[in-house]
Amino acid sequence: MELSAEQQKMMAEISQASGLAPKAKPITQIEDEEVTRFSSGDSELDLVLGGGIVPGSLVLIGGSPGIGKSTLLLKIGGNLAKRNSKILYVSGEESGAQIKMRANRLGANHESLYLLSEIRLEAVMAEVSQNGYDLIIIDSIQTLYSDSIPSAPGSVTQVRTITFDLMRMAKEKQIPVFIIGHITKEGSIAGPRVLEHMVDTVLYFEGDASREIRMLRAFKNRFGSTSEVGIFEMTHEGLVSAKNIASKFFSRGKPNAGSAVTVIMEGTRPLVIEVQALVAESGYGNPKRSTTGYDASRLTMLLALLEKKLDLPFNQYDVFVNIAGGIKINEPAADLAIIAAIISSFRNRPLSDESVFIGEVSLIGDIREVFHLEQRLREAQTLGFSKAILPNKPSFKTPMKCYVAEEVAKVVEWM
Numbered sequence: 001m002e003l004s005a006e007q008q009k010m011m012a013e014i015s016q017a018s019g020l021a022p023k024a025k026p027i028t029q030i031e032d033e034e035v036t037r038f039s040s041g042d043s044e045l046d047l048v049l050g051g052g053i054v055p056g057s058l059v060l061i062g063g064s065p066g067i068g069k070s071t072l073l074l075k076i077g078g079n080l081a082k083r084n085s086k087i088l089y090v091s092g093e094e095s096g097a098q099i100k101m102r103a104n105r106l107g108a109n110h111e112s113l114y115l116l117s118e119i120r121l122e123a124v125m126a127e128v129s130q131n132g133y134d135l136i137i138i139d140s141i142q143t144l145y146s147d148s149i150p151s152a153p154g155s156v157t158q159v160r161t162i163t164f165d166l167m168r169m170a171k172e173k174q175i176p177v178f179i180i181g182h183i184t185k186e187g188s189i190a191g192p193r194v195l196e197h198m199v200d201t202v203l204y205f206e207g208d209a210s211r212e213i214r215m216l217r218a219f220k221n222r223f224g225s226t227s228e229v230g231i232f233e234m235t236h237e238g239l240v241s242a243k244n245i246a247s248k249f250f251s252r253g254k255p256n257a258g259s260a261v262t263v264i265m266e267g268t269r270p271l272v273i274e275v276q277a278l279v280a281e282s283g284y285g286n287p288k289r290s291t292t293g294y295d296a297s298r299l300t301m302l303l304a305l306l307e308k309k310l311d312l313p314f315n316q317y318d319v320f321v322n323i324a325g326g327i328k329i330n331e332p333a334a335d336l337a338i339i340a341a342i343i344s345s346f347r348n349r350p351l352s353d354e355s356v357f358i359g360e361v362s363l364i365g366d367i368r369e370v371f372h373l374e375q376r377l378r379e380a381q382t383l384g385f386s387k388a389i390l391p392n393k394p395s396f397k398t399p400m401k402c403y404v405a406e407e408v409a410k411v412v413e414w415m
């Protein structure tokens, strides 16, 4: 049955009045939207965000206490304030005077950076709608609470509801909002994990609070890739881009047994790092395995492989593995270096300090190629290394002397 023009109009009116106007459109008719971004004034943060801050985005920055969340965001607030943006820094943790002291140290003092020591969400919202801001920083989500919810500040319900309200505000007003979330060990306070699905971008700080190097990694990003990593160094002036950290993850000098160097990729950046192993005869019972910055089950696998392929009696030895500089390794390209370090410690024989070890070790004991080999070798060469132990001959020209070890036994031979 055909509807007359009159009928069609009436139908449209009825459905509009009932709020049921059809809204779905063919995807081809949806207009493309360019994501606009602006710089945070910090090249590392921009990199992790996928090129800068997106208006109206909600960004969660998580990390353990003391890692540098407040430091980074206060600095960003200062950067943007200096470029004529009006910034609101809400703190439920520190007094204005405390924050001011930090801002002095970071060089973030500026009249366009506003501080609000407040824990009531309603008061924060009122401030934003009355005075208008270009960017808002919440430090931290766990200290805010909403009057409308009976549960305690920091509880899952509180944290979720507040985040939802902040999200709505961010989208409506097209203001970016940065939320700090503490990673806590106690279960009584909701960690940032419960918010991951709600926000646009999730960044986590990694690193040891007692060391200077901090990594900022994207775990989720609706506006960009999650492959880039920001690398910072904690200094008196705050977190500064650790562009020139290249040589911070290994030490040169008298070679020591149990130390081997590899090149890992952090995002698009190659990093030369030192892995350390300590192999020591164990007492009775179960030998100990312990790792810092390296996957413990991967170590167990490598040890089992060495036992099986090379007849090394690791079941009678404690094995400890540590990655220098407080870095965490998530890629298998370091396997070869781990093995080399373990054997070097076991035999108490230092490795040549001119060599880097790059290769993934498989369960059957062969050594596999890794991505971005050219970049890795170039970085190693820049830092003064001259030899590389690799699974196969590189297909490109390199001034490095390359030794091929296509299986674990060959590494031992080389050593």
Ligand SMILES: Nc1ncnc2c1ncn2[C@@H]1O[C@H](COP(=O)(O)OP(=O)(O)O)[C@@H](O)[C@H]1O
Pocket (backbone or CB within 6 Å): 063, 064, 065, 066, 067, 068, 069, 070, 071, 072, 105, 209, 234, 235, 236, 237
């Ligand atoms: N005067 C200072 N000089 C250098 N570093 C400092 C100074 N004061 C504090 N820090 C560093 O800042 C860290 C605190 O960072 P902060 O941003 O408050 O962490 P979070 O907000 O993640 O808990 C401390 O762990 C310390 O390393």
Ligand SMILES: [Mg+2]
Pocket (backbone or CB within 6 Å): 069, 070, 071, 093, 139
């Ligand atoms: Mg803080």
